[in-house]
Amino acid sequence: MPSISYYLGRSARQNVEEALEAAEKNSDHNIFLHLTKKRALERADLIDSGQQGGKLAGVPFAVKDNYLVFDGPTTAASKILENFESPLQATVVERLEAEGAICIGKTNLDSFAHGSSTENSAYGVTKNAIDSTRVAGGSSGGSAVSVALGIVPFALGTDTGGSIRQPASFNGVYGVKPTYGMASRFGVVAMASSTDVMGCFASTASDAELITSIMAGHDDKDATTLPDYYKLGSASQAPLKIGIIEDFMTDATDAGVLTQVNSYIEKLRQNGHSVESVSLPLAKYSLAVYYIVVPAEVASNLARYDGIRYGKRASNVSTLDELYGRSRDEGFVTESKRRILIGNYVLSSGYYDAYYQKAQQVRTLLINEFDDLFHSYDVLVSPVTPTTAFKIGENTDDPIKMYLSDVMTVGVSLAGLPAVSVPAGTSNGLPVGVQLIAQKRNEATLFALAQSVEASQ
């Protein structure tokens, strides 16, 4: 996996052509839904002619297909947006382009980011970078694999409950889930408004930090963005107090995963950090809370896909209800329909208090529990997932089992905390990831810590 520095100072056109070639060479992995070849080459020529520079001048990257990007459709891997072309681009894409980065294509995902394996894409599964009989993870599976196979040095994903961290872990790359509100959500197809964050995949910790620092910052077009706070490389290298979340270090996690995570923890200790076990008792409720709050927001955010103004409209319908029903039935995958149904159920009159309201109360308690831990610890550590990448088709008949692969990541999302998935060796040849979690706005601490371990290897 070449890092960003490899691409800098080379011909942008050569960078883009090589990336496009690599994308086509790996087409059996089903990584890209669409290559933005025309615009990528135009932008490369602009950069090569010196008309645009920047920190990422001529560096190719891939973008999850739920970001609005010029040159081709933005489908969110759904049929309902199959032919949807956006008149504008996502803020973070604009920011990366302003630094000279070049988007070469749109990557596969679970449709509308609903899933943990890209098996819910309307356009086929993306295969794992290391073992093509296994899933890439998800929902940002295509982006993770595009970096893991060295097609591009970085790629964009979205993380609502683990959708960057889990595929990063499954493919052995870095995955960044920033603080909620650090990077603008403008121009990204919404899944769950209160937990969606825009993040990246990269092959090194410093690349991950560089990309994050460019994506970050207040945006007038997203009222939930925080004021600018990120300064590149601002973290101190002083010894940290690190807490290991013991609730995720039980025998519910694969032994092979535990071994690698413990070995990473040992490196942290050797680097002079103090390490203790900590307890997060409410963590066991986080999946239940997540699967009430998030489907409610999903049901709401997907209400706009009605076949009236854009996107797929069912043909041969005779009534308005039929137009809505058929367009949405044909346009959404099964998992999206499941979440819409759950979401509408928990919001319905008479159930709101019992489900949505109660879940939000537990969410507040969970946030308090994290806050309490951050009074005593700088960083919390856990595995990213209980297992390594599973076989394609292994969990598709059991949604609960599929949801369980997010058990260690959803709590962090509900609390809006920053976390990085760090590659930590392999188990039976498959990558394992460690999740480093910090208090809000403390991404810098995570990057510095990951870099120090990376350097000591």
Place this chain on the structure above:
Amino acid sequence: MNTWKMTIGIECHVQLATKSKLFSPANNDARDKSPNSVVHPIDYGLPGMLPLLNKEAITLAVKAAKALNAGVAEVSRFDRKHYFYPDLPMGYQITQMYHPTIKSGYVDVPQLDGTVKRVRIHHAHLESDAGKQTHYSDHTLVDLNRAGTPLIEIVSEPDIHSAAEARAFATELYRLMTYSGVTHGDLYHGNMRFDVNISVAPADSETLGKRAEVKNLNSFRSVEKAAEYEFKRQTELLQKGEPIVQETRGWDDAKQRTFSQRSKEDAQDYRYMPDADIPPVILTSEEIARIQETVGLLPADYRKAFENLALDSSVVGTLLANKSHAQIVYDINSSSPTHASRVANWFSSVFKSPDEDAVDASKELLPSIEDLIELARMTEAAELSSTSAKEVFLALVAGETNSRRIAEQRDLLQVSDHSSVTAIVEEVLNDKASQKSIADIQAGNEKAIGYLVGQVMKRSSGKANPGMAQQMIKEKLGL
């Protein structure tokens, strides 16, 4: 035979006078715009768009709170109300279900009989409007120009018990919302729309009857008429022992009756939830005070200021329908109360009610205070008859200037020149046809003088000063 009591609660949608929409930079004035020409991607519900709260709407809500004698929430929030409809692009309306910006308050509503009725306000919330649909035989067109327009919905307590009170409340709300600058008050374009909840129960009943909600009334008169109609309809059903169905009804203005639209069984489940895209609105008491200081005089302030004029309560009512008229009278009153009284009566005689006047008072040209004072002076000095004065006033309201020039150009000035009037009076007294009246007067029937004055006016083409003529006739006849 039972006697029946009507109970009414009113929800009023007020379109805010902001430049842009509630959550997008699109122009908020959709009047005379071609369909779908003032629609931002946010209003259109494009994927990835996020609502951006218009601060001006919050400012206007804080002003509305003052007009409604209501508190302002220090923290208010927005929620989503879900339903599918082609004119609702996001599949939900953004409203304030749980934490509205405007808390409880009240409106003191002057009644025609001079009493004041207090109607409590439950709360008022901000929300965005939907677009509109036009149905054709085999298709429907959607226009999203109005989608995202900011509204506040004012919700009253069920404190109203007659159709006249309902009309007076609606009228006073109109005054309050226009005076405070919250809305342009263009009723023709639906700037204020009323939903009237009406129930009827035996007069001595402690509980309310089942209610019907008559939706989308856009004039004070239709509020009154719909309430009258519903009282009659529901009372008749109750007298026959038939049940009232809780339902939504529409108003047919041509037939002057309400009609059933949908019953409670068809009511939607709106699946309300907090809108996570919009941070809470936080207002400090200092900010609230600073905004509310900028609200000028409200109807009650003008009423108090006009007490010295001893105007008829109906004159005050119609005068106050338009703030700029009230302000003119207020300004004149501060220097010259006699003139103010005349001007008040002129306004009141020309502008009856903003929902019925042919002239859109918000667009009409305002006469200058100087011209109005001059007109009042001329009238007082008997240079103009009251009929002629009103003619000049109408010319001023239509945009002409200089009262004296208007009167001269239209040849309206009265002849008050002593010798000219004397000559005409003598002509009349010498006329053969006048002799019977003269005899009657001298026999003690003073009323007969009217005929003689009338003759003087006729011969002078209406320009002689009638008071002067009467005085002269009396003198000549030695009365």
